[in-house]
Amino acid sequence: MSIIQFPKEMKWGVATASYQIEGAINAGGRGASIWDVFAKTPGKVKNGDNGDVACDSYHRYEEDIEIMKDLGVDMYRFSVAWPRIFPNGTGEVSREGLDYYHRLVDRLTENGIQPMCTLYHWDLPQALQEKGGWDNRDTIDAFVRYAEVMFKEFGDKINHWITFNELWCVSFLSNYIGVHAPGNTDLQLATNVAHHLLVAHGKAVQSYRKMGLDGQIGYAPNVEWNEPFSNQMEDAEACKRGNGWFIEWFMDPVFKGAYPSFLVEWFEKKGITVPIEAGDMETIQQPIDFLGINYYTGSVARYKENEGLFDLEKVDAGYEKTDIGWNIYPEGFYKVLYYITEQYGQIPIYITENGSCYNDEPVNGQVKDEGRIRYLSQHLTALKRSMESGVNIKGYMAWSLLDNFEWAEGYSMRFGIVHVNYRTLERTKKDSFYWYKQMIANQFFEL
Numbered sequence: 001m002s003i004i005q006f007p008k009e010m011k012w013g014v015a016t017a018s019y020q021i022e023g024a025i026n027a028g029g030r031g032a033s034i035w036d037v038f039a040k041t042p043g044k045v046k047n048g049d050n051g052d053v054a055c056d057s058y059h060r061y062e063e064d065i066e067i068m069k070d071l072g073v074d075m076y077r078f079s080v081a082w083p084r085i086f087p088n089g090t091g092e093v094s095r096e097g098l099d100y101y102h103r104l105v106d107r108l109t110e111n112g113i114q115p116m117c118t119l120y121h122w123d124l125p126q127a128l129q130e131k132g133g134w135d136n137r138d139t140i141d142a143f144v145r146y147a148e149v150m151f152k153e154f155g156d157k158i159n160h161w162i163t164f165n166e167l168w169c170v171s172f173l174s175n176y177i178g179v180h181a182p183g184n185t186d187l188q189l190a191t192n193v194a195h196h197l198l199v200a201h202g203k204a205v206q207s208y209r210k211m212g213l214d215g216q217i218g219y220a221p222n223v224e225w226n227e228p229f230s231n232q233m234e235d236a237e238a239c240k241r242g243n244g245w246f247i248e249w250f251m252d253p254v255f256k257g258a259y260p261s262f263l264v265e266w267f268e269k270k271g272i273t274v275p276i277e278a279g280d281m282e283t284i285q286q287p288i289d290f291l292g293i294n295y296y297t298g299s300v301a302r303y304k305e306n307e308g309l310f311d312l313e314k315v316d317a318g319y320e321k322t323d324i325g326w327n328i329y330p331e332g333f334y335k336v337l338y339y340i341t342e343q344y345g346q347i348p349i350y351i352t353e354n355g356s357c358y359n360d361e362p363v364n365g366q367v368k369d370e371g372r373i374r375y376l377s378q379h380l381t382a383l384k385r386s387m388e389s390g391v392n393i394k395g396y397m398a399w400s401l402l403d404n405f406e407w408a409e410g411y412s413m414r415f416g417i418v419h420v421n422y423r424t425l426e427r428t429k430k431d432s433f434y435w436y437k438q439m440i441a442n443q444f445f446e447l
């Protein structure tokens, strides 16, 4: 039996996102988002699910906070729905929208839970999409205006800010692969979006600094890990390209002031260029206080000519999979964190998302989600190992507090440590909730 022990200053939390849990899509004058439109486009979301009700956390946030209080978390990572603050994306600010988040943040603080606020977790105001969305540079200034309103309104209550969640999903998954909103399939457009997100991130950080606020600000890229199938150079180079699409593409500009040349050249061979304008790279490179990292899975992979964007194919290495079909690969968690620290130094890192999909249902009021407990245990073991190797981990936010709207999978895939009955909206704490509660209380667990 071995003990996995964490430092007492480690922050523990849970994460959610506005469109995935709030529901109440018309309450308080909220405007439409691209996910309202996408989810109601036939064929885009499994079973035609949408976020109209979700977990109804807009109305049930006090119950959710009671659950977090019982869990014993230090932090709650949530996101703000931009269309609640600016129903039309720009123009008039909604006081009702701001007041909802004041109620949420005040209740968290009353319960000793620190808010970690994500400004953009994918729910772009539809009004902005109709003007080109993130492909239009005007959206950068609209985002900065939104961020400045939030900083001014909540700068004395919120001390941990995240500009963007999973820039790769917002740009390439949503505008090249096309499975997320708005569902484009154009690599140049996706590359434009990725660049504009980074510029918007840099400008928002500049605004935050100008306001003289004493909190911390960062962003939360998602990463995966491709492990070379062999020690052949071509396999290693192909995996570096695949990993770099998540890591270097979104981190080199922030930490090194330039896009990774090995990928710029790879894209240029495909006729893709980055729409850099004068001053953009200096803007993007604003120093940040922490890096958020979202990690779920990885795989063994190898070179295969003309396979995908990077001549890279995944290899089935026989890893156990979760119910969404993703490999369970805790070694990849360790490797990606070690790699990031090798590349960028010991920047403070919060794990802003890590979790697993298991669709266990309640039986006599209990949800025996042993798979999720195993996933948590394996990944926290890998996290501790990364800390022992010098990775500067400050906190861990489990994805997710609640089962919720899992984007194109709708409600068919459950990531919560708390089960949600989507008919009654009843919450049921799963066995993993009690495991995580014990681990938070002890700051260790037994393997």
Ligand SMILES: CCOCCOc1ccc(-c2cn(C[C@@H]3NC[C@@H](O)[C@H]3O)nn2)cc1
Pocket: 017, 020, 166, 169, 173, 177, 179, 222, 294, 296, 353, 399, 406, 407
């Ligand atoms: C045919 C190719 O199809 C490719 C599908 O490719 C992906 C990749 C990645 C994801 C993905 C989903 N999540 C979990 C979320 N993170 C943020 C939070 O909102 C969670 O709900 N992370 N990554 C989905 C789909």
